[in-house]
Amino acid sequence: xxxxxxxxxxxxxxxxxxxxRFMLWLGRRQLGGQVGALLWGTAHMAGVALLPAAVGLxxxxxxxxxxxxxxxxxxxxxxxxxxxxxxxxxxxxSAITNWITAAARVQQLLARKTTEMGATLTRQVAAxxxxxxxxxxxxxxxxxxxxLSRFTAAALTSVGVCVALAVYRPELGVVVATGLPVLxxxxxxxxxxxxxxxxxxxxxxxxxxxxxxxxxxxxRVLRGIGGEELFLARYRRASQEVRRAAVRSARMWxxxxxxxxxxxxxxxxxxxxxxxxxxxxxxxSVGELVTVYGAVTFxxxxxxxxxxxxxxxxxxRPSAKRAARVLALRRTTSGVREVDGxxxxxxxxxxxxxxxxxxRLTVVVCGDPDAAGRLADRLGGHAPQRPExxxxxxxxxxxxxxxxxxxxxxxxxxxxxxxxxxxxxxxxAELLDVPSSGAVPVAEALAAxxxxxxxxxxxxxxxDDSGDPMRTRIxxxxxxxxxxxxxxxxxxxxxxxxxEVLVLDEPTSAVDSHTEARIxxxxxxxxxDRTTVVFSSSPLLLDRAERVVFLHEGEVAAxxxxxxxxxxxxxxxxxxxxxxxxxxHERQGGSTTEPARSEETA
Numbered sequence: 001x002x003x004x005x006x007x008x009x010x011x012x013x014x015x016x017x018x019x020x021r022f023m024l025w026l027g028r029r030q031l032g033g034q035v036g037a038l039l040w041g042t043a044h045m046a047g048v049a050l051l052p053a054a055v056g057l058x059x060x061x062x063x064x065x066x067x068x069x070x071x072x073x074x075x076x077x078x079x080x081x082x083x084x085x086x087x088x089x090x091x092x093x094s095a096i097t098n099w100i101t102a103a104a105r106v107q108q109l110l111a112r113k114t115t116e117m118g119a120t121l122t123r124q125v126a127a128x129x130x131x132x133x134x135x136x137x138x139x140x141x142x143x144x145x146x147x148l149s150r151f152t153a154a155a156l157t158s159v160g161v162c163v164a165l166a167v168y169r170p171e172l173g174v175v176v177a178t179g180l181p182v183l184x185x186x187x188x189x190x191x192x193x194x195x196x197x198x199x200x201x202x203x204x205x206x207x208x209x210x211x212x213x214x215x216x217x218x219x220r221v222l223r224g225i226g227g228e229e230l231f232l233a234r235y236r237r238a239s240q241e242v243r244r245a246a247v248r249s250a251r252m253w254x255x256x257x258x259x260x261x262x263x264x265x266x267x268x269x270x271x272x273x274x275x276x277x278x279x280x281x282x283x284x285s286v287g288e289l290v291t292v293y294g295a296v297t298f299x300x301x302x303x304x305x306x307x308x309x310x311x312x313x314x315x316x317r318p319s320a321k322r323a324a325r326v327l328a329l330r331r332t333t334s335g336v337r338e339v340d341g342x343x344x345x346x347x348x349x350x351x352x353x354x355x356x357x358x359x360r361l362t363v364v365v366c367g368d369p370d371a372a373g374r375l376a377d378r379l380g381g382h383a384p385q386r387p388e389x390x391x392x393x394x395x396x397x398x399x400x401x402x403x404x405x406x407x408x409x410x411x412x413x414x415x416x417x418x419x420x421x422x423x424x425x426x427x428x429a430e431l432l433d434v435p436s437s438g439a440v441p442v443a444e445a446l447a448a449x450x451x452x453x454x455x456x457x458x459x460x461x462x463x464d465d466s467g468d469p470m471r472t473r474i475x476x477x478x479x480x481x482x483x484x485x486x487x488x489x490x491x492x493x494x495x496x497x498x499x500e501v502l503v504l505d506e507p508t509s510a511v512d513s514h515t516e517a518r519i520x521x522x523x524x525x526x527x528x529d530r531t532t533v534v535f536s537s538s539p540l541l542l543d544r545a546e547r548v549v550f551l552h553e554g555e556v557a558a559x560x561x562x563x564x565x566x567x568x569x570x571x572x573x574x575x576x577x578x579x580x581x582x583x584x585h586e587r588q589g590g591s592t593t594e595p596a597r598s599e600e601t602a
Contacts, residue, residue, distance in 0.1 A: 003100055011108040016328040019321030026145060026320075029105065030098055034149045037094035041153025044087030047080045048301065049161050052294020054080055060287025091150065099146035103138045106323060110134050113327055116407060118382065118416075125326055131213065132206045133326055137319035144309075144316035151309035154302035161295055169284060172275055172292045179267045180299055184306050186263055187256050194252040195314040201245040202318060208238040253311065260307050264300045271296045345398025347414075347501055347531055349378055353556040354549055356501075358398075359529045363545035363562075365537050367575045369506075371554050372535045373418065376505045379533060380416035381405065397501065415499035419506040419535075421490035423478035428458060429470040431489065437498040440526065445495035448522030449488045450515050454481070483510035491519070501531040508538060520544045537576050550575070 015025040027034060054076040061069030110133060114121055121130065162180055166173030212235060275292055278284045284292075347356040352375060356362040366372040379395045381402035394403035402410045412435075423431060432442050446455065458469035461480075478486040487510045494502060507523075508516045517540045523532070524544050534541060542548055542562035550558040550565060550572040558569045565572045 003097055006101065006104050007108055008105055011105045014109055014327055016324040019317055019324050022324040023144065023316065023320045026102055026105065027148065030102055030145055033094060033098040033101065037091060037098055037149035038152050040087050040090040040094055041150050042156055044084060044091050045153050045157035047083035047087055049157055049298050051080050052298060053291050055294055056287045056291030059290045060285060063286055095146045095150055098149065099142040102145040103142035106138045106141055107134065109327055113329065117329055124329055126210055129206060129322060130326065131209060133322050137322055140316045140319040141323065144312040147309050147312040151305045154305040158299055158302045161299060165292065165295055169288060169292055171278060172271055175271055175274060176296055183263050183267060183303060187259055187310065190252065190256050191310055191314065194256060197249040197252050198314055199318050201242065201249045204242045204245045208242050211235050211238050256307060260303055264303055268296055344500060347379060347533065348396045349375060350393040351378065352551060352554055356531055356533045357547065358531050360546045361524055361527060361532045362547045362549060363534045363536055363542050364549045364551060365572060365575055366535060366551040372505060376416050376418060376503055376535060379503045380414050381410040413499065414501040414503065415494060415497055416503040417490060417494045417505065417507065423474055423486055423489060425474060425476040427471055427473050431474060432493055432496050434493055434497050436496050440496055440498040442496055444526060445492040448495055448526040449492040450518050450522065451488050451492055454485045454489060487511065495526055502527065503533045505535045507534065508541065513540060516540045539576060542576065
């Protein structure tokens, strides 16, 4: 496969039972590229290995004063030089192609897994680990795939040269053939400790990366509470631990490199000394001594590939293990099957007893935010594992289990916006360019989500003179916007998608009360006759809901309208009013008072 053919049409189904088996599977998928690199590597190595023989023939021709022999030897040297240049060029091209295509395959697998798992991925794997796998680990795995063919070519050529030396000059060939395996295996006792230190370094680096990501994500909050120095000190300590671990790892690899220099040097000295003694005795010619010396010098070159493959494997093994662990995650299902006809009807969660009637606005009140998040995941078709094994029953849409549907079908039917939605970098037009039914124009969605001031701010920040907010770029994760602005843009994006069922988890927690009231009216108007489930304890949203469901300890405890539940159910009243005493505090109009909220900046 050529680089221009990327991305892969189908990256395949990997073997993720272990890191080693994952790399083995990856190597099999790269078999054609590996064979090509092996052939070019063997040609390159063979040219380098035959060069001492040609030089030896040239030296012997000079000693024998043979012009014809010298011309023949020079022609052989020129031909070998061309072969070496061609082989080295094509080997580099093939090896780098293997590296890039292997890394691209792993990245596509990770992207596919991220799409499959959705928001549940970061609840099962730390965000720092996902970042490490998709960046540094992908590169290390590709490095091993790239180095494998060069190592194999070096090993085959080394065996061939040793056999040829043993046949050509048994007196010296036996010394070389005996000493070379010793040199190759001399570093093996050092590899376990080097690998252990490298693992410690990567583990500490992963923790530091995760800490840095968390710090950057919450930088505005840290500034608000004066916690910058605290987190800076934590990151400084983590960074110093990474530095010390890196130094310890580098020392071990430096020792391995030193062994790979000293021992081959001793072998070369022994061979040259023994060969010189044989030449003085007249048992070998000067040209033969030059040939043997050149061959032994060549054998020092493949030994560097032995060191490289050991280093590449030690670095890629934990990387492949982490990648396999992420790729082994599965969307919990009860057996995927096709569902004929349109997906419509009531949305029902058997685990909690929650029923969201079709075409109505249902607001769910839950005192436990984590339980609300798990319920939102189930409503989106992600059934979590029980701690004691097995799975929680899937939510049903029109009687059909969501986790039994093909993922694409379930995602089209139900859209879940969690409490911390992500805004990808790009222009506002690109942000709102999502798969949709086409029934909700972008302008109406922005108006319903009360994004007028956001559009004004983006228009002022426009890089050109057009002042068009749709062409203004939004920074990564919307960090240039306030928390309320990010939340409203995410809501507008969900409204544009116009799914059959829309599930919103705390969509207005970062906006002020006046804006929240207008959003509640816009949401109810725009989602008329569409199934909408909102997780919130805001009286402004609850007062506009067609149906309110109160959950206690993960199960439905009460169902009704907001004002009725406020007077009749103490548990509901305690959650909504944030009070523990009996008796609601009312204001004019009958709805519960709540503290005035201002838009968050975090």
